[in-house]
Amino acid sequence: MLRKRVEIGPVESELWDAVESHGAAHLTLVDPASQEPERAAQMARSAADAGTTAVMVGGSVGATGSTLDMTVRAIKESVELPVILFPSSAAGLCDSADAVFFMSLLNSRSTGYLIENQALGAPVVSRYRLEAIPMGYIVVEPGGTVGWVGDAKLVPRRKPEIAAAYALAGRYLGMRLIYLEAGSGAESPVPAGMVSAVRDAIGDTLLVVGGGIRDAETARKLVAAGADLIVTGTGIEQSGDVFGFVRNIVTAIHV
Ligand code: 1GP
Numbered sequence: 665m666l667r668k669r670v671e672i673g674p675v676e677s678e679l680w681d682a683v684e685s686h687g688a689a690h691l692t693l694v695d696p697a698s699q700e701p702e703r704a705a706q707m708a709r710s711a712a713d714a715g716t717t718a719v720m721v722g723g724s725v726g727a728t729g730s731t732l733d734m735t736v737r738a739i740k741e742s743v744e745l746p747v748i749l750f751p752s753s754a755a756g757l758c759d760s761a762d763a764v765f766f767m768s769l770l771n772s773r774s775t776g777y778l779i780e781n782q783a784l785g786a787p788v789v790s791r792y793r794l795e796a797i798p799m800g801y802i803v804v805e806p807g808g809t810v811g812w813v814g815d816a817k818l819v820p821r822r823k824p825e826i827a828a829a830y831a832l833a834g835r836y837l838g839m840r841l842i843y844l845e846a847g848s849g850a851e852s853p854v855p856a857g858m859v860s861a862v863r864d865a866i867g868d869t870l871l872v873v874g875g876g877i878r879d880a881e882t883a884r885k886l887v888a889a890g891a892d893l894i895v896t897g898t899g900i901e902q903s904g905d906v907f908g909f910v911r912n913i914v915t916a917i918h919v
Contacts, residue, residue: 672840673763673795673796673797674746674795675718675746675748675762675763675795675797676763676795676797676840678717678718678746679717679718679797679841679870679893680870682717683870683892683893686917686918686919687887687917687918687919688887688891688892688893688894688917688918688919689716689717689892689893689894689917690711690715690716690717690883690893690894690895690896690910690913690914690917691716691717691718691719691720691748691872691874691893691894691895691896692707692708692711692716692718692719692720692895692896692897692900692910693719693720693721693722693750693848693874693895693896693897693900694707694708694719694720694721694735694739694897694900695721695722695723695727695848695897695901696721696722696723696726696727696731696732696734696735696736697723697725697726697727697731698723698901699901701734701735701737701738701739702738704721704735704738704739705735705738705739705741705742705743706742706906707900707901707906708739708742708743708745709742709743710906710907710910711900711906711907711910712743712744712745713907714906714907714908714909714910714911714914715910715911715914715918716745716910716914717745717893718745718746718747718748719739719743719745719746719747719748720747720748720749720750720765720895721735721736721739721747721748721749721750721761722749722750722751722752722756723750723752723848724752724809724810724813724814724848725752725809725813727751727752727756728753728755728756729755732756732758733758733759733760736749736758736760736761737760740760740761746762746763747760747761747762747763748761748762748763748764748765748797749761749763749764749765749794750765750767751764751765751767751781751785752810752813752814753776753781753785754781754782754784754785754788757785757788757789757792757794758792759791759792759793759794761792761794762794762795763794763795763796763797764789764794764795764796764797765797765799765801765841765843766782766785766786766789766796766797766798766799767782767799767800767801767843768782768799768800768801768834768839769801769802769803769814769816770800770801770802770830770833770834771802771803771816771817771818771819771830772803772814772815772816772817773815773816773817774814774815776815777814777815777816797840797841798838798839798840798841799834799839799840799841799842799843799872800830800831800833800834800835800837800839800841800842800843801843801845802819802827802830802831802834802842802843802844802845803816803818803819803845803846803847804818804819804821804827804844804845804846804854804858804875805818805819805820805821805846806818806846806847806850806851807845807846807847807850808846808847808848808849808850808875809847809848810845810847810848811847819858821852821854821855821858824855824857824858824860824861824862825861827844827854827858827861827862828858828861828862828864828865828866829865831844831862831865831866831869831871832865832866834866834869835865835866835867835869839869840869840870841869841870841871841872841893842862842866842869842870842871842872843872843873843874843895844858844859844862844871844872844873844874844891845874845875846874846875846876847875847876848874848875848897848898849875849876849898850875850876851876852876853873853874853875853876853877853882853886854873854875854886856885856886856888856889857889859871859873859886859889859890859891860889860890862890863889863890863891864890870892870893871890871891871892871893872891872892872893872894872895873886873891873893873894873895874894874895874896874897875895876898877894877895877896877899877913878896878898878899879899879912879913880912880913880915880916880917881916883896883913883916883917884916884917887916887917894913894917896909896910896913
């Protein structure tokens with residue numbers, strides 16, 4: 665019997681296309697627990713108009729059930745972009761999204777965040793026909809809520825080689841994306857030196873960087889250091905001008 669080789673799905677392909685066309689891309693993070701679905705959809709619409717590549721939906725606390733589903737549905741009705749779930753547990757899944765970042769928190773001390781939530785969530789991902797995008801998630805100091813919830817052994821900011829070792833392990837385990845996370849609302853993002861150490865270690869693996877990115881110049885520096893995909897959540901939530909905020913970042917990171 666002829667078996668097909670593994671192929672990447674359409675949403676992951678879109679991420680690659682965006683990175684190949686522009687050198688880097690922006691992802692908009694929406695936490696369904698932070699606003700009503702209508703407001704989430706408006707933010708996604710403005711971000712889409714400004715050139716974001718996809719919308720991630722998730723959060724550490726309360727991003728589940730009907731709150732999650734209604735937010736994803738409202739976003740899907742107002743933008744054409746892919747909607748990718750960014751779950752903090754097996755409860756962060758719904759069938760209205762296009763794909764899921766199927767993550768393991770590589771530096772968690774808890775087997776729950778390494779593999780148990782994934783085992784509980786996998787049959788649901790299959791039933792919902794979500795595209796699963798394998799991702800190694802690494803939480804760096806200060807780590808914020810996700811560091812606490814995920815029981816992360818935080819990577820020290822001055823130890824880029826530790827982040828690089830985790831990222832390389834993720835690549836060898838078959839993860840096609842690596843996400844360096846400083847925690848939502850972090851005072852400072854992941855240091856550029858750590859981003860470049862991870863980039864050097866993981867070759868062509870897509871590198872996502874998020875947490876504490878609030879302006880275009882910071883995003884530009886992180887891309888210059890090797891980030892492929894820049895995630896912003898808090899900056900969008902707090903901006904009175906979502907289009908302008910995203911447009912500035914997109915303009916700074918695109919070549
Ligand atoms: C959090 O990396 C994301 O998971 C985004 O962080 O909210 O600080 O933009 P911010």
